[in-house]
Amino acid sequence: MEGLTLLFLYLAIPSLLYSAVKQYLTWRKNVGSKPRFPGPQQLPIVGHVHDLSRFSLWLKFKEWADEHGPIYYTKVLDQRLIIVSDEKIAEELLVKRGHIYSGRPQIRSLIRHKEGPAYSALMDRHDIWKAQRRWCHAAMAEAYKHHFYGHVEKEMSRYLGLLLLDPARFLDYTREYCGRVMSRLAWDDATQGRATGDSADQTLHCMSLPGPVTNLLTPLWHLPALVNPWYTAEVRREREQRAWWLASFRLAKDRMRRGDLPGDTWAYRYFEQLRREGNEGLDQPDDDEVFASCMLGFLNLVGVVTISGPLKFFLMAMALHPEWQKKAQGEIDRVCGNRMPTMQDYAQLPTVRACLKETLRWRSNVPLGVPHQAEADDEYRGVKIKKGTVILACEWNLNRVPTRYPDGNNYRPERFLEPGWPTYQEPLTRYPNFREGVSMHSFGWGRRTCLGQNLADDETFVFAAATLWAFRLAPETCPRTGRVVPIDSQATNSHVILEPLPYRMSIKVRGAERGRLVLEGYREVMGELRV
Structure with missing residues (x-):
């Protein structure tokens, strides 16, 4: 070697x-x-x-x-x-x-990303990028009008049930939850949720400076393929990813032809547009299929990597800041009582939204x-x-400019809730959020702003409110020594979009009645959700 x-x-x-x-x-x-x-x-x-x-x-x-x-x-x-x-x-x-x-x-180590059509967020601004961005913006906006067709709440009921049955796997379940929501929206196949998360992780590795050494020592990328393990590995990864996206696209097309594809998927929206243009048989050249499958596949992929990290950091923040966990839970109990929170409770839960907003500021995933x-x-x-x-x-x-974010190194959700803080906005039935207002730069700038702000707002809110409704979160105590197992909030992976490194946490249901309600909700949705 x-x-x-x-x-x-x-x-x-x-x-x-x-x-x-x-x-x-x-x-x-x-x-x-x-x-x-x-x-x-x-x-x-x-x-x-x-x-x-x-x-x-x-x-x-x-x-x-x-x-x-x-x-x-x-x-x-x-x-x-x-x-x-x-x-x-x-x-x-x-x-x-x-x-x-x-x-x-x-x-350097991500093949043809500037040209497209595989990764719209990483392309240069050309016709392929413009066409994909225009389509994705319209599709995302339409889904937001219907709050993503209830998929967020249904997958959340499944997530709570899994967390109750096997809390030690909370990190795996959190990423899978994000993947299932996106795969359901893209293709009506939530079973791809875990594979979507894994594929996203592999793609991020290739994008990151600590990934392939060719991202730093770029001349090595130009070695002949026979003696270039970084190039050959990336060719294989990209080929497998594109084949997976294309297979999913063609399966969805077959279902559309049979009348079996739900109308609340982005694939349905795309095929329906083809029919309105006169293409009843949905027959397309290979290049058009590759264009569309990459557009939908990347939309699916990016919704996992951008949301999974903030949710894992949120769970961590609640365990490390029990005073804010209690404030949020008191608010949830007053509003929701013995039912799982949904998007209908959004306006009445500003403390939950402030804890989320502060999480993204305190531990940005980008x-x-x-x-x-x-x-x-x-x-x-x-x-x-x-x-x-x-x-x-x-x-x-x-996120640490003192005049804008006083005490910026510490977790202070009150900066979005109390008058006098530079980031406070009214009314609290609307602010804080991830759609508009102050501190929105986490979603990018100008013509390259992320299109998923509405999805992030819905998905993170339901996740945070429902998890706190059902469970108490705390650092784990070592059963042998009786000491608290520390959580390092700055220990992360090395990707360009971060997730915390695996950490341990105590997750306990908030009483027998909440446990019964969690299992009841789990059984209700499992009848219609694919495993």
Whole structure:
């Protein structure tokens, strides 16, 4: 194995030398150029790669923001980076100048993501991206009008039952819950929920800096396939993922032809549009099927990775902050009594919504933000920004600006509930939420804003309210020593979209009557839900 590694490095040396010489010449050319953004001192060729961990990059970016200010420049190998830690600056660049800063940078180990059609959120802005985004926006908006057809509540009843029967698997069940909701909306096949979560995890690995080494040492990607394990692994992963999406699409099409596909699925909506255009038989060229299957497949996938992490962090937050758990449960009991909360209770449960909103601020699942890339040369505050420069509106930094988020390192849901806090909004029957208002930057900026805000609002609210209605959450106590097992709230995986590392927690039903109601709800929905 050591010999094979040496061979890889030997073959990569010419590319690395070429890159080094190119960067050195560029550095020499730019030495002394003015004006420029502040930032950490750069080394020739490598920039600041020596000072950046592949894990928890946001902590280093926050350290530099504290030293260099709300907008600064750095460089890693051949990639220019501008780090933004101020909402107004982010709005000026990513919203008001969205026609310039809406590109996506190249993720070396994710094949053809900029061209499409597999990953709409990672594509450049071209016709494929525009067509998919337009369709997905309309489909998501229509589903929201019906609060996603009750699928969230039904899957929540299943989740509570599983949690009652086997609480130790709460992390697995949480991700599966997200996957089942999305797979039901996409294809009417909730049994794909777990596979959707696994596929999402594999895709995120390929996107992340701590994933394949080719995301950092990019010349290695260009080694011949015979001696390039990273390329061959990604080819296999992408081929299997596309085949899975295409098979699901064609199964749904067969059901549509038989009249067996429910009208509350996105697949039905797509096929019905084909029929309105005169295509009664739903016959399509292969390229059109691939386009549509990737559009629906990625919509399915992204709804898992963006919601699962915040829900796991929410459970953690409630266990670590029992005072807020009790406040939320008191509110739920007053409003709902002995019935599981639903979206009908949304307006009357502001404390639940505040705990969710604060969870996403306190432990963002996208702490670096989603990168934007300059699609043309530009100038900002007298500084020239070159085409290809990556702009990162760093969530971890934005969520800790003292004037906006006092005591930003601590969990303080009252910042959304009590007048006097900078983020307080009225009426509390409407705010806080994940659809509008303050602190919405977690969903992106401008033309690349996430389309799933309404789904996140519904799904996280029902999850949080129903879980607190049914269970008491607390850190686990070691049965041998009697000591509390600590929960590290900053221990996460290393993906670009985070989930906490596995942690242990005590989950106990809130009395025999609640347990009976949970099992009753579980039995009711299991008659109509596929396992």
